[in-house]
Amino acid sequence: MELNEPTERIFNLDERLVRFAGESIFFVRKLAKAYELEYYKNQLIRSSGSASLNYGESQGTITDKDYVFKLSLVVKELKESRNSLRVLNYIKEGEENERNWLLLEVEELIAITSRMMLNKLK
Incomplete structure (x- = not known):
């Protein structure tokens, strides 16, 4: 990535x-x-930002049910981000290294958040 080099x-x-x-x-x-x-x-832009904002809201929940619900919104928004990135990747729009980093990162974020939900439901 060019601007921030998120390595x-x-x-x-x-x-x-x-x-x-x-x-x-x-x-x-x-x-x-x-x-x-x-x-x-x-x-x-909307879905990636919403994932971050919903996670912030999850930190202020009182019940486990509310927490899991907010995390489910985070996963939903991350999956929407992933789909937008997949379309942009398919048409090869944007710098390839940046697309690949974003696609890898969104997959990891989905996996982490999904695991957090499953752990809370146990």
Whole structure:
């Protein structure tokens, strides 16, 4: 990645979600200004940011049920981000290394958050 070089490992999920949302914005800023891309660009910004915001809200929940619900929203938004990135990857839009980093990161974030939900449900 060009702007922030997110090569260091972050072990705090909140920080990783913030970084993912930020790197998604940096990625989108560099994409072509084509009509057909606007939908995916906007969706990626909204869903990546929403994942981070919903995780923040999950930290203030009182019950395990509310916590799991908020985490389920995080997973939903991350999956929407993944789908937008997959479309952009399919049409080879944007810098390949950045796309690959975002796709790998979103898969890891989905896995981590899903595991957190499953652990809380046990």
